[in-house]
Amino acid sequence: xxxxxxxxxxxxxxxxxxxxxxxxxxxxxxxxxxxxxxxxxxxxxxxxxxxxxxxxxxxxxxxxxxxxxxxxxxxxxxxxxxxxxxxxxxxxxxxxxxxxxxxxxxxxxxxxxxxxxxxxxxxxxxxxxxxxxxxxxxxxxxxxxxxxxxxxxxxxxxxxxxxxxxxxxxxxxxxxxxxxxxxxxxxxxxxxxxxxxxxxxxxxxxxxxxxxxxxxxxxxxxxxxxxxxxxxxxxxxxxxxxxxxxxxxxxxxxxxxxxxxxxxxxxxxxx
DNA sequence: CACGGATCCTGATGGC
DNA sequence: TGCCATCAGGATCCGT
Numbered sequence: 001x002x003x004x005x006x007x008x009x010x011x012x013x014x015x016x017x018x019x020x021x022x023x024x025x026x027x028x029x030x031x032x033x034x035x036x037x038x039x040x041x042x043x044x045x046x047x048x049x050x051x052x053x054x055x056x057x058x059x060x061x062x063x064x065x066x067x068x069x070x071x072x073x074x075x076x077x078x079x080x081x082x083x084x085x086x087x088x089x090x091x092x093x094x095x096x097x098x099x100x101x102x103x104x105x106x107x108x109x110x111x112x113x114x115x116x117x118x119x120x121x122x123x124x125x126x127x128x129x130x131x132x133x134x135x136x137x138x139x140x141x142x143x144x145x146x147x148x149x150x151x152x153x154x155x156x157x158x159x160x161x162x163x164x165x166x167x168x169x170x171x172x173x174x175x176x177x178x179x180x181x182x183x184x185x186x187x188x189x190x191x192x193x194x195x196x197x198x199x200x201x202x203x204x205x206x207x208x209x210x211x212x213x214x215x216x217x218x219x220x221x222x223x224x225x226x227x228x229x230x231x232x233x234x235x236x237x238x239x240x241x242x243x244x245x246x247x248x249x250x251x252x253x254x255x256x257x258x259x260x261x262x263x264x265x266x267x268x269x270x271x
Numbered sequence: 272c273a274c275g276g277a278t279c280c281t282g283a284t285g286g287c
Numbered sequence: 288t289g290c291c292a293t294c295a296g297g298a299t300c301c302g303t
Contacts (some may be wrong), residue, residue, distance in 0.1 A: 002296060033279075033298090056297075073297050074281075089281085107280045109297060153274060162298075169296055221296085258275065261294080 002071045004134065004167025005210035006221050007056050010071075013223035014079035014101070015051035021096035022047050023062075029091030030108060033072065037122055038065075038114040048096060055130045055166035065116045067094075068126055072109030078102045079224040101224075131164040134203050135211075139165060145196045148188040155191065155199070156184035157258050168203060171238045172210070174263045176202040178237045183271040184262045185255070237263040 002010065026040040049061040058069040058077070071077070081099040092103040092112045103110060115123035131147075132138045147164045148155070158164055159173045168176065177184050179202035182195055191199070214228075215221045222228045236246055241254035241263060250267035 006296080030280095070297080072280095073295070075296095105280095106282065107295090107297095109279070151273080157275085160297085171296060259277085260297095 002056065002075065002215075002221065003169030003172050003210075004053075004056060004207055005172070006215040007058060007071065007167075008053055008211050009215040009221075009223050010077050011051050011053045011058055013225050013227070014077070018048050018060075018079055018096065018098060018101060019050055020047060021098035024095045024097065027086055027093035027095065029086060029089075032091055032103075032105065032108050033070070033111040034113055036112060036114055043067075043094075043114070048094075054127055055133070055162060056169075057126065059118075065114055066118065066123070068111070068113045068115060068123065069103065070111045070126075071103070072105055072107060072111070074107040075103055075105035075110035076222065077224045078104065078226065080226075129163050130166045131162055132166065134165050134167055134207055139200070139204070141193075141197055141200050144200050145193050148191060148196055151188035153188060154185045154257060155182060155188045156262050158188045159203075160258070160260070165203065167207060170260050170262075171235065172203075172206055174238045175236055176206045178263075178265060178269060179206060181269055183266075183269045184257065184264050186271050237265060239263065 023043050023046050025044060028040065043062065046062045046064060049063065052059040052061065056070060060067040060069065079099050079101045083100040083102055086093055086102070089104050089106045090102050091105055091108060094101040103112060113122065113126065117123065132143065144165070148158065151158045156173050156177060159168045160170065174184065176199065180195065180199040182191065182199060214223065237252050240252045243252055244250070245252055245265040245268060248265065248267050250265055252263055253266055254261055254263050
């Protein structure tokens, strides 16, 4: 469920508080998507140096190696000095000198994976095929145009696949395409440079605004301090099937693409 | 090799 | 403590 903005908001909400903390113990619940990939005892005594983000992954830099954390569809992270005992869906807890970092994930599509370093096979298996960061300076129009020219799939699915640009999930894909005036079913290769330019802007602005607002688009999202977003960013089309478009009042439609729901305004968004 | 479908898992919701 | 189908913010694997 968490897309780039929610992961970034989560990161910011605990990165400074966990930096420098020494790992005291680990507590594992049910299996997540992948095994941890190391002996939990080998992490004890190490310091957490920093928390970075790559796509929808949180990267916890340790003195020797890093932990890659993914929230999957239903994951959320809490970091607090005063966390009670692990609950039913708490499947990973890192007890440190500065608090407990805990991953709650009912569906267990998330993961915590150890890698000896960022370029190791373990890390590259997860990070190696990721596209560019949409909010970074590498997300340039020329590169985006070139990448999309090679893709025959519908633009919505290209955005979701994350190998061209990362971080755009099911909600923000619909929102960005609405902002850009592009029908989600349009094949990427068919988009003119001008329309790709609109999409490039739309992706950046929709994600940047969501980060500023604290991940507010998601109904039940809260950061690692348990604070919710401000709910000031209302979805233009996502979840609004049958309701009037906020721009032209045409009824918003929903379709299925690759077993995911897509929402769009048939009038504002051209094929 | 790009594409599209099946798949992992649990919970919420709504119809009957 | 009703049962069943559908849907949910992700991403990998596999057959074509």
